[in-house]
Amino acid sequence: MPLLKTRPWYAAANSQRLTSICFVVIAALATIDGFVVPFVGLGLLYLIPLAIAAAFLSILQIGFLDAICTGFWEGFSHLPYTEAWFLRAAFVFSSYTFVSLLVRKTVICH
Numbered sequence: 001m002p003l004l005k006t007r008p009w010y011a012a013a014n015s016q017r018l019t020s021i022c023f024v025v026i027a028a029l030a031t032i033d034g035f036v037v038p039f040v041g042l043g044l045l046y047l048i049p050l051a052i053a054a055a056f057l058s059i060l061q062i063g064f065l066d067a068i069c070t071g072f073w074e075g076f077s078h079l080p081y082t083e084a085w086f087l088r089a090a091f092v093f094s095s096y097t098f099v100s101l102l103v104r105k106t107v108i109c110h
Contacts, residue, residue, distance in 0.1 A: 015056045022049035026069060033076040043073035043092065047099055054100035055107040062104065066096040 026049050033042040046069040054062050070093040074085065
């Protein structure tokens, strides 16, 4: 695809614009997820803006953003608070972090 090779979406000129859009999308998803009464599993949709923002963030910023999204997912999931909540949150956090770091490594090495 010549369009992606000549104008990659992860160019430094797009950094501020794309990360701002990703933060707005994460906030919108959290708002929608907070108002939807039945559990529909919107937590997986956080992966899309996380993966896009990961191209421009440092590893520490990625970890912080993944922790915030994990908190949103756990807080709005309407799942019962049992002794398994920590394992559930650790699994979600590790999944978000894995995908974010994978995208970051792919973009930086490209």
